[in-house]
Amino acid sequence: MNIDGMKCSRCRKPAQHRLPSHNARFCDHCLGIFVRRQAEKAIKQFDMLGPGQKVLVAVSGGKDSLALWQILLELGYQAEGLHLALELGDGSFGEASLAASQDMAQRLGAPLHLMNMAELAGFGVQEIAWANKRSFCSVCGTLKRYQLNKVCLDLGFEVLATGHHLDDEAARLLGNLVRRHQQYLESQWPVLQGAPGAFAKKIKPLCRLRGAEIKSFAKSQGISVAKGACPRSKGATLPHYMDAVRLLEERMPGTTTNFYMGYLEDKGGPPPQPDPAQRCSVCGMPSYADVCTVCRFLANTAERESTKRDALQSPD
């Protein structure tokens, strides 16, 4: 739909999209050019990928990761998808996420790797959370980071791309500053360097784009996305910081870019390369302790399950 008879800032044809933070209006075609250019700029600025490089995209089924997959292919990278299915206790959201990821793979004619978190871990996230007295979200996050990294390396990819955009990164930065999480602030950078056999390089090529810009792009491209939010995310704090970022941007267009890019500029460079010297004695993945967090989680869960079984089998 054309807005108020406005013309595209680039080609002067009727415009469908308003981008207040860039003081621009675009038609569908020129929005696509803008979005690809911003992704390309981020890839060059932060040295994310070499020309035509192979990259695995973590595809959730939401608009950001699906758009990212398409953009990376359009920019000439060999982008394959990885969908890590989670059991969230609500079949419909998980199923919709998987279906949207499969639709996109078909549309792009690109390979999609399917993995199931419970199968990889041997236990459901809820069981692991109970056994370790942790929240569902924190266990899910830890397992997801571990599995994405491990699966990426197992599949022979050096680089893992995620669909985090400018609003995500700005909200995370705001949250880390408010809570003074120094350790997380240190790793706040659109690229985390990899180490062979230990860490995949992690990249966020959409870090220069606003969530609303990606939403418009996905819509204009007819990308069908999984609707709704994770049913488990109710207690999460990030959405509050996201609301704060949106409010500031609405009142003062350009604030998000100035805040996030300004922080990166002051910081000057990426965090140091991770030291993969120490390995988990169970799984062989990098770890600060003799046994990594995930293997400790799984051992506690196995112990709890066997105690439960013994209790059930005891005569009284």
Ligand SMILES: [Zn+2]
């Ligand atoms: Zn145009």
Ligand SMILES: [Zn+2]
């Ligand atoms: Zn381990």
